[in-house]
Amino acid sequence: MDFADSETMTVTPPHVSEIPGAGIPGTEEKLQNWQIDRSRAPIATKIVIAGGFGVGKTTFVGSVSEITPLQTEALMTQASEDVDDLGATPEKLTTTVAMDFGRITLESDLVLYLFGTPGQQRFWFMWDDLMRGAIGAVVMADTRRLEDSFPALDYFESLGLPYVVAVNHFEGTPLYGPDDVRDALSVSPGIPVVTMDARQRVTVVDALLALVGHAVDVSPE
Amino acid sequence: MTGGSGRGARRPARVRPYSLTGGRTRSGHVLLVETFVASLEPADGPVDGPGDPVPTGTPGTRMLPEIRAIIELCRRMRSVAEVSAMLKIPLGVVRVLLSDLADQGKIRVYGTGRGPGQPDRALLERVLVGLRRL
Ligand SMILES: Nc1nc2c(ncn2[C@@H]2O[C@H](COP(=O)(O)OP(=O)(O)OP(=O)(O)O)[C@@H](O)[C@H]2O)c(=O)[nH]1
Ligand SMILES: [Mg+2]
Numbered sequence: 470m471d472f473a474d475s476e477t478m479t480v481t482p483p484h485v486s487e488i489p490g491a492g493i494p495g496t497e498e499k500l501q502n503w504q505i506d507r508s509r510a511p512i513a514t515k516i517v518i519a520g521g522f523g524v525g526k527t528t529f530v531g532s533v534s535e536i537t538p539l540q541t542e543a544l545m546t547q548a549s550e551d552v553d554d555l556g557a558t559p560e561k562l563t564t565t566v567a568m569d570f571g572r573i574t575l576e577s578d579l580v581l582y583l584f585g586t587p588g589q590q591r592f593w594f595m596w597d598d599l600m601r602g603a604i605g606a607v608v609m610a611d612t613r614r615l616e617d618s619f620p621a622l623d624y625f626e627s628l629g630l631p632y633v634v635a636v637n638h639f640e641g642t643p644l645y646g647p648d649d650v651r652d653a654l655s656v657s658p659g660i661p662v663v664t665m666d667a668r669q670r671v672t673v674v675d676a677l678l679a680l681v682g683h684a685v686d687v688s689p690e
Numbered sequence: 691m692t693g694g695s696g697r698g699a700r701r702p703a704r705v706r707p708y709s710l711t712g713g714r715t716r717s718g719h720v721l722l723v724e725t726f727v728a729s730l731e732p733a734d735g736p737v738d739g740p741g742d743p744v745p746t747g748t749p750g751t752r753m754l755p756e757i758r759a760i761i762e763l764c765r766r767m768r769s770v771a772e773v774s775a776m777l778k779i780p781l782g783v784v785r786v787l788l789s790d791l792a793d794q795g796k797i798r799v800y801g802t803g804r805g806p807g808q809p810d811r812a813l814l815e816r817v818l819v820g821l822r823r824l
Contacts, residue, residue, distance in 0.1 A: 504766040510726035510800030513769060514809060514817055533824070539775035541723075543782055570723075570771055575820025578803075582724045582769065601722060602802065604809055604817065674824050681818045688811045 498536050501574045511574075515582040516680060517599055519625070520609030521617025525637040525667035526585035527569050529609065532673045534571025534583065542567050568599075583677075586621075596624065605631030605684045607676050609667070612636060612645050615653050622654060631684040633661040635676040659687075719792050719799050721785045723771040726800040727792075729764040756787055757796075764797055 503511045518526045530538050543566050570584045584599055600606070606625050610618040618634070625632040636650050645653075647662035656662060661679045665672035721727075759777050768776075774784040791797040804813055 500766065504768075507728045507767055507798075510728070510767055510803060512803035512813065513724035513726060514802075514804070514813065515724045539772065541771050541774040542778075542780045570775070572769075572772075573820075573824070575817060575823075579816055579820055580724075581817060581820070582771065584723065584771075599723060602724075602804065602807060602809070604814065670824075674821060678818065678821050681814055681821060684809075685811060685814045685818060688808070688814060690811060 501535075501580075502577055503574065503580070509578075511576075511578040511580045513580050513582065515584060515599075515603050516677065517584050517586055517596070517603050517606040518609065519586045519596075519606050519621040520637075521611065521614060521621075524609040524611045524614075524617065526609060528667040529607070529635075529637070529673055529676075530569060530571040530583045530585050532667060532670045533573055533677070535574060536572050538569045538571045538585075540567050540569045600628065600630060603630070605633075605680050607635050607680050608632050609635050609637050610650065610654065611639065611642075612650065613639075613642055615650070618654065622656065631680065631687055633663060633676065633680045633683055635679075636662065636664045637667045638664055719789045720801065721770050721788055721799065722802060723769065723781065725770050725802055726767055727764055727770065727773065727788055727797050728767045728800065729761045729797050730795060731761060731765070757791065760784075760787060760791060761796055767800070 518529050520526055527538060566587045568584060568587050570582055573581045573583070575581055586596060586599070606621070608618055608621045608625065622632075622634070634650065634654060634656055636645070636647070638644060644664070647664060650656075651658070651660070651662045654662075661683050663672075663676050663679045665676050667673060756777070756779060760773060763773060763776055770784060770788065771781070773779070773788065774781045777784070779787070788797060788799070792799050804810075809817075
């Protein structure tokens with residue numbers, strides 16, 4: 470986005486009074502102590518939840534988040550010279566990409582954000598921005614459509630970022646073992662593959678533990 | 691792209707990012723999605739203090755509702771993503787507004803509390819311990 474683009478500056482947010490909980494104590498979900506104390510901020514960490522369309526990313530985030538998952542939008546401007554059939558319409562096209570996220574306060578001074586990537590896989594650059602400083606990624610897979618996970622796997626593999634594969638098992642579908650899934654996805658033996666149910670908090674936490682444990686294992690020193 | 695039948699069917703060839711600058715805005719603030727920000731105004735004071743009006747006749751006038759909303763919301767510690775989501779302002783726009791507000795001394799950018807790049811082992815261990823306690 471061009472910061473000087475007037476188009477992007479005419480967005481009209483709702484007035485404060487219309488925003489649930491905005492700045493009004495008591496109307497918001499339970500406030501954490503670090504939200505009230507403005508003398509210092511906690512440490513912010515983040516994990517990205519990736520995977521194909523409808524694989525359960527939003528469900529995953531919602532199962533562990535201390536807040537109802539929030540959605541944020543990024544407005545993208547497509548430079549006209551990159552679009553070859555614009556012809557007589559040289560104005561820029563804008564596209565909105567939605568991304569949802571949740572939050573877990575792990576300690577009074579340590580917060581973990583979970584970002585669900587947008588399904589559209591052409592927005593790689595947005596992932597670049599998101600991945601900066603991230604602990605790593607949980608790549609969700611549905612055994613009925615394993616190929617949907619390939620773009621995300623390729624992306625994290627190429628960046629050299631820690632990731633794990635989390636097979637979101639939908640009941641009534643065949644249950645494959647982690648090794649079968651690893652083979653089918655050609656994921657190297659060093660990458661953890663876990664089976665989970667995005668609706669069950671305990672298995673979601675296990676998937677996060679697998680990722681952070683793996684990130685520790687591959688971290689230098 | 692060939693074979694497209696008009697704007698609706700055509701897949702965009704390439705989309706430009708709102709940021710290729712490592713999260714750094716024009717005036718140098720690093721505003722990642724998880725970066726913490728908060729207002730420098732007192733918790734229950736006026737949004738616009740005396741002698742501190744938004745100048746009229748500048749682009750700031752047009753932005754007043756957004757700016758007021760951000761300052762109000764940031765009476766609590768917020769991440770950039772939370773400001774964007776709660777006020778329904780796209781991330782890229784929120785980053786510009788927050789950067790301007792930081793320049794004007796109305797909000798403080800606290801950062802992420804960690805170094806740039808991958809979190810170090812000690813931080814990862816802390817996250818691990820925190821997750822195990824859930
Ligand atoms: N049975 C079953 N249903 C699930 C599971 N996880 C998610 N679902 C359902 O699958 C549907 C899609 O889940 P979402 O969490 O919205 O998937 P998503 O990856 O966020 O989808 P997009 O953002 O559209 O790509 C929803 O109706 C969920 O309730 C699961 O583990 N088991
Ligand atoms: Mg979703």
